[in-house]
Amino acid sequence: MRKQTISKKTSGVGCEYVGQSGTLGRLAHCTPIVATAMPAPSSNPLADLPPNVQQEISKLLAKLRRRQLLNSLDVARKTLEIMRLLVATSAAAQATDVNSLIKLIKRAGAVMVTAQPHELVIGNMVRRVLAIVRDETRDGGNKPFKAGDAAAASGGDAASGGEQTVHVAGPSLMSLLDAPEALDYSRQSLKALKGPIIEGIAEVMEELSTVSAHIAEQAIQHIHANEVVLTHGRDPTVEAFLKAAAKKRNFDVIVAETAPGGEGQQMAVALAEAGISTTLIADAAVFAVMARVNKVIVGAHGVMANGGLIAAAGSHLLALAAQHFSVPVVACAGLYKLTPLFPSGPDSFNMLLSPQPMLRYDEGLQGVHVPNPAFDYVPPELVALLITNSGPSHTSYIYRLLAEYYHPEDQDLSEVHG
Amino acid sequence: MAPKGGKKDDDLAQQEVLQAVVLADSFASHFRPMTFQMPKVLMPLGSVPMIEYTLEFLAAGGVQEIYIFCCAHADEVERYIVESDMERRLATVSLHVLKSQGECMSAGDALREVEARGVIKSDFVLVPGDVIANLSLAPLIAAHKARREVDRDAVLTTVMARVPASHRARRGGEEKLVALSGETGRLLMYDEAVKEGWATKVRLPMALLQETDRFELHRDLYDTHIDVCTPELLVLLQDNFDWQDLRRDLLPGVLGQFEMLGKTIYTHVLSTEYAARVHDPHTYDVVSRDLLQRWAFPLVPDANLLPGCSYRCTAHCVYQEAGVSLARSAAIVRDSAIGEGTTIGERTVVEGSVVGRDCVVGVGVTLSGCYLWGGVIVEDGATLTGCICGEGVRIGLLAKCSAGTGLTLLGPGGHGRLWKVVPTAASLGFDRPVAQGQCDDELSEEEDEELEETNLEDVENEQFATAVRELIRDALRSADKDDAVENLALELNGLKFGADRTFADSVRAIVPPLLAEAASAPTKKAKVANLKRALEKWAPLLKKFVQSKADQRALVEGVAAACEQANEGLLEVFDHALKLLYDREDDLLDEQAILKWAAAVEEEAEEGSLEERLLQQADGLLKWLRESDDEEEDDDDE
Known part of the structure; x- marks a missing residue:
């Protein structure tokens, strides 16, 4: 009993291969396969982004993957830097209106989040930037000071906490029953908004640098x-x-x-x-x-x-x-x-x-x-x-x-x- | 501003760039038949091709320039590197693919070619393209440099890990004795086990005692094949052009000729980091498990090294990509990875296995320690244990395929074919490994004990056969010269003495390459004609080596091996080849040798094996021989 019969049941599909196995030599003449067990290597999910942003994202992801960047504050800062670069160079990716900028940011964010799903601050920072973009667009880029930033800027000043809640922007309880604001982002030109958006990102970065101090206070x-x-x-x-x-x-x-x-x-x-x-x-x-x-x-x-x-x-x-x-x-x-x-x-x-x-x-403890x-x-x-x-x-x-x-x-x- | 910039450039130039050489070819045949069609380094391990791990390891270690040296399938490796956008993903390194331009048969040749290209500027890291490691290179390089300060003759630092000989990682039969200087970690002896473990005695070189006051003798060191080399090492390899293997030739060479060369080697022993190499199906299994169990962290399946991968780790080290369809009663027990688009049927149990993308696993299937690459179809009720299934393999209804403790390779291609074992009607499995001796060149399967016994002899035979093959290939090019036979005989004789081989060994090695060319003919008739021509030309050469009855037997074995190696293109003319040799007037081969061979093979051959088919092919000839010599038959064919 050296061999075991394996196809006990005869069925059209199950036996398909058995008759075909003429010579072993055929194996070498099969059409060559090139590692298609893996996802198509040519798919670059970052392809739409400007090249320097692609490079920066790759660098950040490589560092995270190699566990060379462990402090989440640094990760947040690095993410913001990438976002700022993306906004600044968005023209290179043919983003002229706000809608396409949002798409670009989301794309970059999705790639980073998929690659490092447990690095939560990446997604947070991307969403913060998106909120800034939406805010600036709604305000037409001319409102000098807004509530979200106010809260951030006044930081851990607990005494002013009561005042902040009055300033709350976005869908607050007050506006909960109002019709949702319908903003057509694709009609907004990016040109005038770029400056304020980058300023907004800078403010978040400023906030990051004072986080520890504000909490310690x-x-x-x-x-x-x-x-x-x-x-x-x-x-x-x-x-x-x-x-x-x-x-x-x-x-x-x-x-x-x-x-x-x-x-x-x-x-x-x-x-x-x-x-x-x-x-x-x-x-x-x-x-x-x-x-x-x-x-x-x-x-x-x-x-x-x-x-x-x-x-x-x-x-x-x-x-x-x-x-x-x-x-x-x-x-x-x-x-x-x-x-x-x-x-x-x-x-x-x-x-x-x-x-x-x-x-x-x-230790050789196998199976543990x-x-x-x-x-x-x-x-x-x-x-x-x-x-x-x-x-x-x-x-x-x-x-x-x-x-x-x-x-x-x-x-x-x-x-x-x- | 300008002068400042200039100064900065100078600084950059002075700053040493850390280089690495990756050998994207293992110069071995453990993974045939897979490696007939794809380079080994692109074989998926866990979820991505193994070279990804090697490059990621180097990049993480701060290497800035990587040279990937390719021989076999060089174009495919290069295409993969380019198409997968590797350089961008690694982010911190520049990648260069070096394609071998000459005949590159070994790591030694490869490094000689690298040296010839003149790309290596300083100390560099040398790894095969199948190393999975998470050690940090910085301390290793620093230690290497510090040693160089003290000992200018240190040409190499090898990295070894402490893994007990009984550990699963070592079970593949890697036995070696390593002696290190207790004070400096200098390598004093590197002795790979001979055939059956060590004999009763181990020979320690006297130098061992003179060099150092204290030395350590290790049996628990596992060679990771990660080396830090100096440019001098390349020069050394250039000078000693006969050094082929880095472990079997280079290390003994440098250690043994210390008096002459004056070069030293040091060993860095890892404490907590992981480093391993995939060199055969057994280690493929071990390293895959280690990856899944996260020993090589941060090199894990959910590091998603390739873009578009979305592996997530859940409890018990089960990894799943998005878009996996798992039946409710299917159980993914532990240490498994399931790729995107794969469907797993009801009551199926998957344990310690990697199921690639777009596989279909049926109802009630059991997969244990299996590696399905991609697009594999496993039909209902199949039970697979310890298998590697190539691209697009189909496993039939209720199929059973197990390999004991070893691994079975299922051939890639549209329909599953077992390598080496001819699937006859309604049977595509075996519960016994093919005996090692019958397929020493192309290991289809490994079973521990047999492997350990025959491993080293195989290796030596393989080396000898390779050398002979090269010689003959060169000789065939200048075959028209009158003295071709004489010259070749002379060179072969030299080689035979050099490698300490018998005539029979030589004959076994000589015949296959001589006949190989005949296999390329399209029709049987042309093959016979080719054979005839080849034998007429080279029979005088064979005559010089066939001295006794045993050699005649070897001749038959050689012909059989030739039929085996040439992708069986010669199988159909096996009997013709024997007949041609038999018919010669110079008594090159007599009927006794053929009949004895047949008798021996008949006893051992498994049903459906190649030997069996050879026997069938030669059936007519054998009958005829027996009839012409009745008495002999009674004696021999018991």
Whole structure:
């Protein structure tokens, strides 16, 4: 029994190949195939864009792919630079009216988002720019100062927070029942608008450079003397926040080590160097220490439309432990992390890292499955407060912020309207 | 402004550009028959051609100039590089394709040609186009440069990873002993295992003890084939034009002739990074799994290296592109990737497999450790284990195809054909591997133990056969000269002594290339005529090598091998070839040799194998021989 009969059933289709197998020599004479198992290599999704923009996008994507650009603030800045370049050179891509500019921006955004779906700030920045384009078009490029920018410019000045809500542009509650504004973007010439749009992008960049400072400014309102604060991971915003509070107040920080990456260890060292009384604990000890904790402060990779957080892996566990002991969870995140998308399913916007830090390749343990997720999803009900550069807000208030900064038509970048 | 700009240019010129050479050809035949039609580096691994990973690895490591050296299928590689817009996607490197202009049979030849082009300006990274790695090159290069400061004679830094010999990555039979200097990491010995592991003794060169106070003997080092080379190495290769393989010739050459050449080699041992090479179907399987399990992170399927790819990773390392149609009861268990446009039927189980784009997998199919490239159709109820299915392969109803621990290659083409195993009516599977000895040139399948046993001998035979083939090819060009036979005999004899081969070995190697040309004739008649001419011309040469009965037997085997190698173009004239040799008056071949060969083959041949077909072809001749020699038949054909 050396061979096994495999086609037990005779059927027209199933047996088609068997008779055909005359000589083996035929194989070499088959029509040559060239790697068509892969998508057609000639399809360049960026083909419509100006060449220098293509190049910049490729560079950004390559850096992200190679994990050479990990700070989301840098990613946001780089995305804005690309957008500014795209607006400035849009004439090279035959974009003369606003509609075609919007199409170009969406195309560039869709390509970047598809390539790096978990890098949420890219999509956020693209949508911010689109909102600027739409705003400028509506205002005819001559309105000098608008609400969205006002909120951004006044930043974390929490005292003026009340005033901002009066200024809200876009589909606010007041205009909810009005007929939707119908703007024909294709009739608007781009020429006069380019300047204001680029100015608008510059303002967002300005906002980015002050995000950390604006959030840190609010620290003393949230951290009180002799409190015990628990955090984990190494989020630059949280680090700045704690350091700012330490200038005025004495408090203790407990840092969970955040295995297997060990970012918490670096965070503990950095905080201790800044003179904060720091305790480093194992992730497994989080529940045990939670009873002593007054406040949990975490950073976020993205803030979703429902107020949920995409945050470093382990955040969910932290938040659940906090809930058990009724400890408030405070999230610090810049407005650029505000994402107008809803998380769907446990794996959306998550990324698995290498199993290497958990199990060495040469350990030879085969068959062990070693998932190492980068992020957790923390549902909004577990988050007590979100501190952004425009002030503190409850997670149920996120929809207002979204309306302030994004245009509803830009939710889906892959779709091009009108 | 102008002078400032000028100064900047000067600075740029002085700044050293990091170069890399990618050998887009492995100079081996492990992936035949796939590599008859497509270059190995374009074979899809995970979701994209494997060269993508290599180039991405180099670009991520800060290489600025990459030279891709192609021999086989050079045009296709170049076309792919251009059409896939590789340079733009890599963003940070300039790509140059170097097409081989001469006869390039080995990595040594390739590097000699690279040297001849004069493109290499400084220390460079050398990798084959099938390396998947996530190590950062910067520290490696820095360490290499630092060593060069101390030891000007360091010509090469090889990168090895610590992987125990029992690890699946090593199971393919890569056994080697490596000795390193404990202090500096200098490579002192590089010894690949001979046929059956090491004999009872391992020979350690005395130099080992003189060079260093402390040395480490490693069995757990896995050669990643990533090298950092100096331009001096190219000069060294130029001088030693007989060095072919970088591992089998170059390393022993440099280490063994230290007294003479005075060059040194260092080894960089990786600690946590991943690096592996795809050199045969077994490693293809291992590396694919590693990719899917994210060991090579950030080189993972959902890095979507190609534009238009949209792989997303979900739990358990299951990757899916948009536009996959998955039946409700189908289960994608773990470590699998499914490409766009693929349909998977009810109750189908997919585990540890890559299913390419536009495949149709039927109802109740089980795929385990399979690699379906694209457009593959698997009909209902089929069970596939450990298969690589080329483009457009069709697997029949209830088909069963497994390869134990090895991998089966299913040939590409409109309809599935098993390589080497002739699919007779209603049977297209086998549960036993083809014995290694019968297909040493074109491995269709691998089974661990057999492979380990025969691997090195195969390799040596292959090398010898390659050298003989080259010699004969040259000789055939000048075949009109009167002394052609004499000259060739002289050269072959030299080669035979050089490689320590017997007459029988030589005959086996000589016959196929001599007869190869005859296969190109369109009709059988023309083939016979060609054969006749070739044999008349070269029989005196064969006569010089056929000294004994055993050599006669080798002659028959050689003819059989010729029929096998020439894409079986000679199969139909196998009996004619034997007859022509038999009929010669100088007793080149007697009937005993033929009958003994037939008897031996008859015992071993599997149904449907090539040997079986050769026997069928020679049936008439054999009968005639037996009739003419009755007594012999009784003795031999038991």
